[in-house]
Amino acid sequence: MDAKLRRSMLFIPGNNPGMLQNGGVFGADSVILDLEDAVAPTEKDAARFLIAHALKTVDYGSSEKVIRINPLDTFAAEDIKAVVPYGPDAILVPKVESAGDIHTAVSMIAAAELPGQVPVKIIALLETPRGILEAYHIAMADPRVVALALGAEDYTAGLGAMRTKTGTEIFTARTTLVNAAAAADVQSIDTPYTDANDEEGLLADTELAKQLGFKGKLSINPRQIDTIHAVFNPSISDIDWAEQVIAAMSKAAAEGSGVASLNGKMVDLPIVNRAERILRLARLLGLIEGAE
Amino acid sequence: MASLLKVAQAGTLESSDIMVTVAPGVEGSGTVIELESIVMAQYGDDIRLTLETTLAEQGYTDIYIKATDRGALDCTIRARLLTALGRAGAMLKGEML
Numbered sequence: 001m002d003a004k005l006r007r008s009m010l011f012i013p014g015n016n017p018g019m020l021q022n023g024g025v026f027g028a029d030s031v032i033l034d035l036e037d038a039v040a041p042t043e044k045d046a047a048r049f050l051i052a053h054a055l056k057t058v059d060y061g062s063s064e065k066v067i068r069i070n071p072l073d074t075f076a077a078e079d080i081k082a083v084v085p086y087g088p089d090a091i092l093v094p095k096v097e098s099a100g101d102i103h104t105a106v107s108m109i110a111a112a113e114l115p116g117q118v119p120v121k122i123i124a125l126l127e128t129p130r131g132i133l134e135a136y137h138i139a140m141a142d143p144r145v146v147a148l149a150l151g152a153e154d155y156t157a158g159l160g161a162m163r164t165k166t167g168t169e170i171f172t173a174r175t176t177l178v179n180a181a182a183a184a185d186v187q188s189i190d191t192p193y194t195d196a197n198d199e200e201g202l203l204a205d206t207e208l209a210k211q212l213g214f215k216g217k218l219s220i221n222p223r224q225i226d227t228i229h230a231v232f233n234p235s236i237s238d239i240d241w242a243e244q245v246i247a248a249m250s251k252a253a254a255e256g257s258g259v260a261s262l263n264g265k266m267v268d269l270p271i272v273n274r275a276e277r278i279l280r281l282a283r284l285l286g287l288i289e290g291a292e
Numbered sequence: 293m294a295s296l297l298k299v300a301q302a303g304t305l306e307s308s309d310i311m312v313t314v315a316p317g318v319e320g321s322g323t324v325i326e327l328e329s330i331v332m333a334q335y336g337d338d339i340r341l342t343l344e345t346t347l348a349e350q351g352y353t354d355i356y357i358k359a360t361d362r363g364a365l366d367c368t369i370r371a372r373l374l375t376a377l378g379r380a381g382a383m384l385k386g387e388m389l
Contacts, residue, residue, distance in 0.1 A: 016306075017306075017309045017364060017365070017368040017371075018307055018308035018309070021308060021367075021368070045375055045379070046302050046303070046371070046372070046375040049370075049372070049374050050368065052371070053367035053368070053370055053371040054367060057365070057366070058367065
C-alpha cells in the first residue's frame with residue numbers, strides 16, 4: 001500500500017487565488033485543487049492557468065498536491081494537459097465507473113508527463129452505483145491507482161435515495177469500497193461531511209468511517225481538519241496497547257511460541273499486524289520515537 | 293508580431309485576485325498598460341513588469357491592457373493575463389496549453 005498518509009484531503013476551489021495560495025497552511029495531508037464542481041463551466045480555462053501556476057510557485061508544505069479534474073467525458077483531456085506537466089502528486093479522477101476509465105486516464109496522464117517526471121498517481125472517485133460495483137476492478141486497473149474515494153452526494157442521487165446525516169443510505173457503498181480497496185491493497189477515503197458548521201456530526205461521521213476501515217476523509221472546509229486528524233490519529237491507549245502486544249509477542253517468540261497472551265486475551269498474527277499498523281502510524285506522526 | 297482578435301477579460305475583483313482586460317492595439321503602438329492596484333506604491337512597478345514580461349514571452353506587443361489589482365501574487369497575475377489573452381484569440385505558447 002502507498003505509504004502516504006491521507007487522513008484528510010481538503011478541497012480548494014481552483015479559480016480562487018486567495019484560497020489556492022493559502023492551501024498549504026491548514027495542515028491537511030492532501031490538498032485537492034478542484035477543477036470540477038467548484039469551477040463554473042465558463043471559468044475552466046482560468047482555473048487551469050491558476051492551478052498550473054500555483055503548482056509551479058506555491059509552497060504547499062508537506063501536503064500532497066492533488067488535482068481534481070473534470071469527468072473523462074467532459075473536460076478531462078484539457079485539464080490533464082494543462083496541469084500534469086507542473087508536477088502534481090496525484091490526479092483525482094471523478095465519476096470513475098470501470099477499469100476502462102482508469103486505463104483512459106492513465107494514457108492521457110502518461111502522454112502529458114514530461115520526460116523524467118515522477119509518475120502522477122491516481123485516486124479514483126467513485127460516485128455512482130456502477131462505480132461502487134466495479135470498485136475492486138477499478139483499484140486493480142493500474143499501479144498508479146493508490147486510493148479509492150467515495151463521493152456520496154452523486155452516488156445517493158444515482159440510487160434515488162435521500163442523503164441523510166446518519167448515512168444509512170451509503171452504508172453498502174462505504175463497506176463495499178473499503179473492502180475492495182483493502183483487497184487491492186490501496187487506501188480508502190471517505191466522502192466529505194458537507195455541513196461545515198456541525199462539528200459533532202463530523203466527529204460521529206468520521207468515527208464511523210474509521211470504524212468501517214477507511215484510512216482518511218475528504219474535507220470541504222479547513223475547520224474540519226483537526227477533528228478528522230484527531231479521529232484517525234492513534235490514541236495514547238491505542239499506542240500503549242500496541243506496544244504491549246509487540247512486547248508480549250516478542251516474549252512469546254523468545255520462549256519458542258507463536259501465540260502470546262495479553263490481559264487474558266490471545267495475541268496472534270492478525271492482532272500483531274494491527275498493533276504494528278498503529279505503531280507505524282504513530283511513528284509517521286511523530287507520536288513515538290523510531291525511524292519510519 | 294502576433295495580434296489579438298478581440299477584447300477579453302479574466303479574473304475578479306476579489307482579494308488576492310486581479311482583473312485583466314486585454315484589447316488589440318494599433319499596429320506599432322506598443323504595449324499600453326493602465327494599472328490600478330491597492331499596493332501600487334509598493335508593487336506597481338513589479339506588477340507592470342510581470343504583465344510586460346508575460347506578454348513578451350508570448351510574442352505580443354501592440355496591446356492595450358487594463359488591470360485592476362487586489363493584491364494578486366505574481367503567479368496569479370500571469371495566470372489571469374494568459375487567460376485573457378487566450379480568450380482574446382491569442383495563440384499561446386507553453387506547456388500548459
